[in-house]
Amino acid sequence: MSKPIVATTSLAGCFGCHMSILDVDERILDLFDLVEFNKSPIDDIKEFTKMCDIGIIEGGCCNSENVHVLKDFRKNCKILISLGECAIMGGLPAMRNNIPIEECLREAYLDGPSTKGHNPDGIMPNDEELPILLNKVYPCHEVVKIDYYLPGCPPRADLIWNALVALVTGDEMKLPYEVVKFD
Amino acid sequence: MSDKVKFKIDGKECVADKGVNLVDAAKQNGIYIPTLCHLEGVKPAGSCRVCNVKINGRFMTACTTPVADGMEVENNTQDIQELRKIIVETLFVSGNHYCPACEKSGCCELQALGYKFTMLVPRFPYAFEPKEVDAESTKLFIDRNRCILCKRCVRSIKSKDGKSIFAIKGRGHNAMINIDHELAAQMTDEEATMAMDNCPVGSILKKERGYYTPIGSRKYDKEPIGSDIEESVII
Secondary structure (H helix, E strand, O other): OOOOEEEEEEOEOOOHHHHHHHOOOOHHHHHHHHOEEOOEOOOOEOOOOOOEEEEEEEOEEEEHHHHHHHHHHHHHEEEEEEEOHHHHHOOHHHHHHHOOHHHHHHHHHHHOOOOOOOOOOOOOOOOOOOOOEEEEEEOHHHOOOOOEEEOOOOOOHHHHHHHHHHHHHOOOOOOOHHHOOOO | OOOEEEEEEOOEEEEEEOOOEHHHHHHHOOOOOOOOOOOOOOOOOOOOOOOEEEEOOEEEEHHHOEOOOOOEEEOOOHHHHHHHHHHHHHHHHHOOOOHHHOOOOOOOHHHHHHHHOOOOOOOOOOOOOOOOEEOOOOOEEEEOOOOOOOOHHHHHOEOOOOOEOEEEEOOHHHOEEEEOHHHHHOOOHHHHHHHHHHOOOOOEEEOOOOOOOOOOOOHHHHOOOOOOOOOOOOO
């Protein structure tokens, strides 16, 4: 039987969850024995080249590109996993959800301590090449169907390891108390 | 024996002092009933509903129910634990609970209940409602994003002449916790620490304290909530 194929991506995240995948330490070698990676920052494959079994999503959706990538993952992966707090509930990027978008942009480009007085023309990024910010940051499961959730900031390496092993072997996933954390 | 009552929790024979509420009575018998608003020694409010049990077949809040002779209590059953999990999930989505950024993370009772019930994701959509932070007091922050309106602070933190330092302002959907800045200014450091510790979430925080305990050594990092009362059953 061929190896299960895994794809990963980081949407509105900090790449901390991907660092946590690497935090499985030497088991990363076993991981490469167990699965094949497709589109992922780990192997730098930019586009899907085949249908994948497992898609791992870090980060929520804060802009149009995130939504596009997430929908692409849903289309190309049989199972999608929300990895980490940002994918599950928006995380720290979602702290802007209670601030009007215009106020966020003004703070970032006009009135913030590092920009005030340095942007006399009041230029804000507005090019059709750039993704458009969404009105708020959305958890992934509010955009597409998500099959499994692995919480944590970042999710503990053992949690990621247990989940991948359970998915690949078909055994029930172990969820020890110490590894299911929201921070 | 007239000052003792006999009752059963999940079939286990229990004995407790007459008049004691069911949460404390269960504790005396080594049984943990999860709570968020209950604080031992303080008049119960029954506001969080997490301590829901079935008494003689009916749902009731354990913290507001005094034990009575012959009571048959269902506590650790699958449907009751599921109901409690739903309540915890509701609290998570109705506030703005950014655990990774919260100073109370690891010592938060709401989060600890999320862990106890293995809440991987709430089944409800997040509300993301704007709530305000009151940082005016010299010793305390009030972060309403995290407040679950349990009224623990209202009931347990009083000034020297017995006045409430905290109060709920508004009703229903508009209810929010408020602090009396004049009274709060007279609080000692110990009283401010107690206000923070009594808060089950990270809504009342002592200033100049921050992330006090390292990750790994915090209250609920390794031990599930309630494991000091009984060997915890994680469903």
